Amino acid sequence: MISYARKQPLPVGVTFLLVLAVTLRPSFSSDAVTTTSPPLPPPPPSNPERGDYNITNNGTVCLMAHMGLQLNITHLSRSTTKAVQVIVNLHPNLTTPSGACEADSSTLKLSEENINLTFIFSLNSTTNKYHLSGLQLSANLSDMAQPLIVSNSSLDYLSGTLGHSYMCRAEQTFSLGQNFSLNTFQLQVQPFGVTGDQFGTAEECDLDEDNMLIPIIVGTALAGLVFVVLVAYLVGRKRSHAGYQTI
Numbered sequence: 001m002i003s004y005a006r007k008q009p010l011p012v013g014v015t016f017l018l019v020l021a022v023t024l025r026p027s028f029s030s031d032a033v034t035t036t037s038p039p040l041p042p043p044p045p046s047n048p049e050r051g052d053y054n055i056t057n058n059g060t061v062c063l064m065a066h067m068g069l070q071l072n073i074t075h076l077s078r079s080t081t082k083a084v085q086v087i088v089n090l091h092p093n094l095t096t097p098s099g100a101c102e103a104d105s106s107t108l109k110l111s112e113e114n115i116n117l118t119f120i121f122s123l124n125s126t127t128n129k130y131h132l133s134g135l136q137l138s139a140n141l142s143d144m145a146q147p148l149i150v151s152n153s154s155l156d157y158l159s160g161t162l163g164h165s166y167m168c169r170a171e172q173t174f175s176l177g178q179n180f181s182l183n184t185f186q187l188q189v190q191p192f193g194v195t196g197d198q199f200g201t202a203e204e205c206d207l208d209e210d211n212m213l214i215p216i217i218v219g220t221a222l223a224g225l226v227f228v229v230l231v232a233y234l235v236g237r238k239r240s241h242a243g244y245q246t247i
Contacts, residue, residue, distance in 0.1 A: 045070070047171075050186050051092030054197070055099040055108060061197050062101035064165070065108055068185035069117070071137070074178060076145040086141065088115070106191040114140040117182075120153070121191035128162040130192050131155075137180055150180045158189060160203050165190035168205035 048068035055063035069090040077084045090112055099108040108119040120134030134153040157174055160166035167188045175181040190199050 045087050045089055047185050048089035049092055051090065051095060053092075053095075053097040053108060053110065055097065055101060055106070057101045061194050063099060063106050063108060063121075063191045064194055064197075064199060065119070065187075065189040065191075067187040067189065069110070070183040070185070071115070071117070071139070072181045072183065073139060073141070073148060074180070075139075075141065075143075075148050077143050078145045079143055081145070084143075088141075090115070090117070101191075108191075121158075123162065123192050130160055130162060132158040132174075135174065135176060135182065137176070137182075148179060150176050152176045158187075160190070163193035163195075163200050165199040165202050166205070167202040168208060170205065170207035172205070172207065 048070045050066060050068040053065045053067075054061050071088040071090070072085065073088065074083055074085045076082070090110060095110050095112040097108060097110055099106065104123045104125060106121045106123075108121075110117045116136075116138045118134075118136040119132060120136070121130055122133040123130040132155055134151070135155055136151045138147065138149045140147040155174070157172075158166045158168075165188055168184070169186055172184045172187065173181055174184070188199060188202065193200065
């Protein structure tokens with residue numbers, strides 16, 4: 001006859017602990033699942049679209065500007081009461097250009113919703129050189145505690161020669177203090193001496209020249225390295241032939 005051992009009941013205290021553990025386990029799992037990591041910061045915006053902005057005087061084009069524009073604005077937030085930085089790209093299809101051309105000054109004003117950006121160009125009639133002498137911004141974004149107005153009339157950017165255009169494919173940054181800076185992309189501008197509806201001969205910025213110089217330097221260095229390796233190979237081969245003796 002096979003005998004069976006009789007199971008002994010668990011003590012009351014152990015049974016209570018097991019029931020408590022089974023009861024609490026779903027809540028622990030739920031807490032683990034609902035725990036979330038802090039939100040990631042928004043990705044930086046892509047480069048702005050390039051816009052074509054022309055100003056006419058009596059039906060004749062007197063100022064031409066092709067460029068992508070990006071605004072970096074720092075303002076007091078109405079919702080958080082803290083200083084925040086926002087990056088705004090101007091959209092050419094939503095931007096309205098206006099302005100005027102004078103003998104020694106030209107203006108280009110770009111308006112998009114609650115943003116107005118004005119470029120002021122000056123011409124030195126003695127040297128026949130022009131430059132961007134002033135930049136103005138007025139913005140009233142939805143979360144601004146108060147509108148932002150920034151102006152600087154003592155700039156010296158985008159210098160060119162009368163009858164020529166100024167070109168800079170590289171990104172440029174113009175700072176107007178702590179609250180505003182402007183980034184330009186693929187810029188070409190001619191505020192004076194426009195003939196027809198075409199840009200004059202382009203005078204390129206230093207940034208473009210530097211970008212072209214780097215590939216030239218790298219290519220020259222690689223060519224020199226190839227030459228050194230080739231010379232070393234030929235010298236080594238010549239020495240190996242010289243080492244053989246005729247039988």
